[in-house]
Amino acid sequence: MKSYARSTFLIGYLMVFLVLSIGFLPVVYSSTCVLNVKELYLLAVSSSGGTYYGVPSELVVSLMPGSGDVYLSVEPLAELDMQASVKLAALISSYVSGIDYSNYSILVKIRSDAPIIGGPSAGGAITVALISLLTNMSLNKSVVMTGMILPDGLIGPVGGIPEKLEAAKSVGAKVMIIPAGQRMALSLRSGSYVDMYELGKKEGIRVVEASTIYDALKIFGYKVVRPQTTTINETTTITEYFKAWVNSSRADYLNLSNYVSNEVSNNRQTLSRGGVLNVVNNYVNKASEAVKTAEKEFDAGMYYAAASDYFGALVYLTTAKYIVDITLGKVKWDEILKTIKDEVNNATKYYLNVVTSLNREYINIVEVSLLAEIAGRVLEANDTLNSLPARQPTIDDVYSAAYTYWRAKSVYGWGNVYEVLKREGVNKEGLSMEKLKEGIQLLLSYATSALTYLQSLTGSSSVNLNTLLDRAENFLGSGKAEDLFYSLTLALKTATYASINTHLAFETNTSFLAYRLESAAEEFLRDALAAGFNPVVALSYYERGKVLRDVDSSTAAYYYDLAIMNSIWYVILSKSMLRKVSIEVSEQSTQTTVSSSTTINTVLSNYLALVAAIITGSLAGVALGYYLTSKRGHA
Template structure:
């Protein structure tokens, strides 16, 4: 019994001390500075009579110092993808403002009188409002806008603009910004095209098309964020120039050798087969001619890419011509395909082994330069593996097919195997560069890398969801993003850098695909092309000003500039922007303090900031309004959390009263323990 009493006293002491310790350390760092901006934003609601425009109040507060946390709440309802888009809006705004994203917290609240239907069309307004708050600038009450934020900091296309404009006019809006290329937008109820500028004149609203978040911000505030023309200097370090020249020489020599081989073998082929191979060789010659011009102009990565394509085409033509010139084309095609598959498998296994050894052993000291080279290798590794799987599957089909179908399957298998082989070579090449670049660049923050990749993955998922609500079939991209989400979750759990890079490669490719398809749906690709390049130039210039060594974004930009295909150019610009944003986040070199030169913002005295934790349940239904449109309805519950902010920062401290209380409790417990021990000592 006496032992039990002592145990109880000790237990009480432990509990009290733990409680006091918890109270003393649970107080979070306090905000010194906040800035709030309010903005009217339009949305679309579905009623029994069809779609109508509605207005919501967007309230954005940025607070410093923070941890890069985005608090999003909506009342009464919100779309699932709005939450991921809010985080991307904060990322874009912080980069454009030239501040450190992780030095602030972002409080975003959307208040509406009706449940909102549609995609992340308020994310562009969020980016503008956050940017204004960071720069201490107010937005006029008669301004509103619609459009989604894209990773390249452009203002992306959205639906329901006629309904949104009508709602904005009813709310007293006089200036209304829409994404470029959407002047003629579809009415959700009639399916007819509407001239939004003309409709705006009828309603007394000045409708302005904006191509980028920066443009929309300048229209809203009059604050000139960037010069209109930013000249980007694309130059590479000497070791990269040397490497690109080596690649050019290798692929040029390979293409020429296989070109000769194919031309010699063509004479023994039938006219129809020879004709198809001649077309391939003609395209290869075009790539080599373009490569020669690009090489002379100093565009080395673009030149190497052209020679790379020519090498693949001529290798396929040479091997196919040899196979069909033989007495048993089926057997020769099978043998050639297996040879390339086996050789590629060996190369990829070696690359994967080096990845695992180098990254898992040295990830704590990886630099921003190495990160870009690792990413370049990983994207090519995954691409090679995908083509390798395709080649193997086609071989399996050929085994069960009749003669003609077998020949077709084997030809495609050989093509996929050859592509996989050359892709594997480039994966090994970029990984070798990464291993040699240990002393180049600045160390990155690994925790920020993990968080950034996770943000990208969820934003890509939200973009996929938005496209699906528009009725677009993007099953392949959705599968790719789902795979990225699974990989990043496993990578985060195990702190596995290889998995994280895999997820990043899947996600950025998925973002590029989604962006291209989104512009295809709204037919805005050509209109936004110049804007995407201009916006990308601003992002890259921001990084250059911070002395971040740019490699991957510059390589992709250089190659994109030489292409003609709109979707291909946009895809590369989006990938370049995505990697630029990533570098800005993980390099962590931006200004960490508020822009105090401006008059906006407030120093904080003690106050309580309310944060709403949002839990969202999504149900997808199909509603018919003259045509079938899939609508995502969302049920949201909120939980209020209070966070105290005050005008002093520093190490975490408890109050004098709390300290005194802890001393009294400890002294009392010590006395009780002493008395109990003395009584026990005196017992026989």
């Protein structure tokens, strides 16, 4: 009897517990799992019967507990590059907000009536939405945006902007953000260029250009405060070293110049045969012009730029020397090859010794950036060496030989910078070799994304860039420490090339592009300095871009972008620096600010609700159990 009563009590308990608990769980579980949600309109282009028209899409981004995964759901269909665009948006949003999302999962859901959604063109808007999601601030839905997000944090060019304005109007947008430099945009429908500012006025929409993700945030109504350091120059120690580098190059140049001058003077008749003297003089003149530029840069305090131009001068003059020596029978081609091979082998051994001495459990992040530069030069020297013919060289082959020789020499230049900073112990932030590998894999993923963007715009693939990426992947998978830095330098280079070429696919005004990138580089350098990172490499490339801006704007743009990549990505690689980035994204008074503790409190209350549900179910179950037991006893 007692056993039966006990069973009846248990059944009653379980019935009520399950009914009440299960009733509560869907609500509690869903609210516990979804920590935050933001919504925004996206702009896309569709076509019907050969006519293009703009269509809006609905974006919903959600934050959940997780391990850094980014999920994408698109209805009805996404282009192949959509996944890459979303991953890149998540990364840049993490950098801008200073919030590492590795303890969360992000769900990006897009709904549209368009059969195809332009993945890259939504990247900028998705990034803004994710920043709002991570910082838990309200999102102004009266603002819409079109433009890619590139790995350097810039807003990349897109197509179909006039048609997308139609989509903006259909959702009642008041402001439309477009990529900088695209005020005059090509209409897919008419095939003619349209002034977007004027078209926007007719439709009651203010059209605004954005160069970087920070520009876009300001237009959305956020107040963005970034670090304002007084200077972004190299440290005194590095400045003095670069000066010494120039002085050493100057001495090498003078010795070579005297040698070539004497040989030409003593053998003018022999060298005049077959036009050899003209070729020699051409290279001598190029070297002389490079030195003039280098000395002006030196006087202006731009020592890395001066060292770079002296590098070019030495290559030109060494080419002249090799031609003179071969013509006069002073040296054979195979002897030149042996000298160069020895130099490259020595440089490679130096690099391998440096890597071998590393602490695999902790590598200073500044050391990582410098080792990537050293690795890049070792790799290039070996590549150019392997491309040289064994016999019967052309003039171009002789130039390549000279370049290979001095490229190998430059390994020691950056090696000395590495040794100086290592002795000083600058930057306490670092990471393990395993974490570095994970970071490089991440960078390779986004380098691939950048290349995907470019290919989707141009409709063709770049064999060279694809080859670079393939090599980077192979190096990363080898398991060798030295190959990690080969992989890193190739990934940085590929992402930069893809980014610049994406801009150039739309922008014909390269001077304007260089100006925008210069401004962006300065801001990202300040971010890096504020994070506690000494961006030696980035500062050097920034300086190189400045001296080339008025001479070769396309090349200057490349160096500026390289400076940006070498700022932002090393901060990202060191996640401990990520949280230190002094960037405050706070909403202006016209918007409602949500406390950053809201999410935590919500989660806590949800868990309390879950506990309450269990307790309630238990108590009710006990009551019903007693009730059923007592009823059975009276019978």
